Amino acid sequence: MEPIVLIDLDRCVGCYMCQRACALAQCIEINEFTRFAEVVRPEDCTGCMACERACPYNCIIVLSDESQVPIRAKITLSRVRRYASKRLVTATPKLTVKAGAEIMVKEGVGSLLIPDGVPKIITETDVLEAWVNGKESEPILNFSREAITIEGKTTVDEALRIMLEKGIGHLPVLEKGKLAGMISLRDILRASTVSSPINGGEIIPINPRELVGSYAIDVPILGKVTNMGAYSVLKQRGLKATVVKEGDRVGLISIRDLTKALALGRSLGDFIEPRFVTPVSSKDPIFKAIAIMSEHNLRHLPVLQEDTIKMISVKEIAKHVTWIQVKSIR
Template sequence: MFDELAAQSVGGFVVDFPVLSGSQPVYEALGVLQRTELMSFPVKLEKGYGVLQAHSMLKVKSPDTKIGLFAKRVPALSQDTSVGAAAKLMVEHRVQVLPIVEDEEIIGVLRADRVLSGVLKRGAKGLSITDIMTSNPITIDANDTLGKAVRLFTENRIDHLPVLSKGRVAGMVTSKNVLVLLLSPGEKLTQGGWGLEALNQKRLPVGGITVGPVASEVNEDYSEALKRVLESRSTYTLVTLGEELQGIVTLRDFLKPLAEHQSTVELPIQISGLSDDMLADGAIKQKLKRLAIHATKTIPSVFEIRARVKKVGPSGKTFEVNLQLYTPKKTVNLSDTGYDILKVFDKIERRLKQSIKQEVNPPKKRFPKRMQ
């Protein structure tokens, strides 16, 4: 039932969405966050693209901090990317939006709720809400402080905390709820602080900002629960048995059945510095594709590959290739030169294999023998 939608391109789901630069301050990001029901939005970084999430903003200590420092690096989509591949990337990277890029510029975004509207139109017969829920979610008591909520949000990198009172569901508090309170003008003036420090000073109970939850009964139909979430413009539903919490389902969880229809995701590969004629035969792209396949098998966290090619040397006949493999935590840089560009890529591939081999099996340290 998901096959048709999974095979479509994301081009039909592109929407306009505010895009900030990584050099802009956090207080500008809050304004964007308040105007959307989602918990994240795209950011154009100095190198690549990212998503700023509400729980990450709670780590900030100054409203003037640049948002690029807290944005999570994510892969960019093209308009030809399949919906199934995009859903898989959203699930893997735990985000609700992904940028859609053309000529290295963000032309729009793909939103999880927009994709799920497409799922709802087609139906999802035979699926229950319990099939996709996260059991035993992290919770907080209504009498606990907002400082504890911030700690749970940031340490666990989550945006939803079900609130319990005497073991029963009392409501929901989100990272965005806390942000809006934390960043209000009065808060900044009276507290003179930011983030966790300001919240710990106030010691406000979570129950003071708890809102009534969107909830579904155990074994409720997937489509019925999704319809309720989308109509309420929510990003989650709690799963309950009476007043007892059984689990939680976020937009990411709703995407999982669609993502499962995509066995692999081809890495986004961006090439610059080559003429149209050189790209036409596809030989270079094929080399990069082979590199991508090898990289994803050995470094599963790689989500983007960029290759920059330029001619160097007195005669301008030598190719210099700089290859960058992006992961959420680091960027692997490899470069080489030569007269035959295909052989240059072969050399880089061998170096990549060698560097991976050394990382997996680092050489043992040798210590000098002690004198008896």
């Protein structure tokens, strides 16, 4: 049965004891206007009865099947709202594409939200497409599209399914119809290491000791090429980044680097300025690669595998998440 929380308002004095006791689910709060306790997120109630036990005035009764508390706790811990960034980077509809690129580079984000009625989004890929077509001085609204959004109460396994199905790396998060945050593939990978989401299926966390080589993919290796040349390769191969090798140095060129070139006023005919990073070995454990990517805010890493250089990406890691069908408990 679904947990039912009964609150006797004639006894409630707004002492906050129930709110403090509901530390995991955070589903019960004291209303700042009425000063009474209320259940604000019933979908997150685990039925643990902590609020009932904490209430000094015996004004709360919880009806639930206590045997289901552990499973409900897993669901509660897998909500998108727990892992989404509350930081939203927005732009006005009349902002130019180049100015939008400048904001992306300054804020270190891969997309901008345009909260003009129905939320719209413009990504680094959209910005670069405008650039190569000589339209970087036009309003970003012309290159935006309606954002695919997700409710904060949705579980991360559903968010991952949508991202992989739609081929996107970010989802704006809504709370009661309003923009409240953004969740990325990296956020979901972080979530999969600390929770076991259930939504008709369960995400099995990545084995941190799996080898990097299991996730590495073959990509073109570029030398000294122009921004336009690099963009053409990435677009043709459907990649967000690829490997660059100059002498003994190994690095990456990504759509983020090309967006930075636009923001700095460089031309498509200028040579690329790759980021040279220390590759990981294909024999390294995957947790090492994920740690490096998180620490340096990277979405890709070059991988040394015998005599070749491959690449690992957040998207490829996400694709390897294992799914098991289980009975869903709501």
